[in-house]
Amino acid sequence: MKMREFSIKTDKLEYLGYTQEELSLGVIEEHLFEELDVPEEYIKNLELTDDKIYIKLIDKVRYFNEDWYVSIQRIA
16 A cells, blocks of 8 residues: 655654754755655645654645655655
């Protein structure tokens, strides 16, 4: 079954070049939209907590074979 919700631990994102304290929702959005090419309209909810990022995708579109979706799966 394909996932539409992801929970990513922020310590797994050290490759972005930011410490956990420096990560912000803006940094995460920039990485998702600019680097991974996630279409902004496919994000239903994006939340950053102290140690996790929650990404919820819309469920009206088939995107499971898209490169950006596969990249998010690898990170999560």
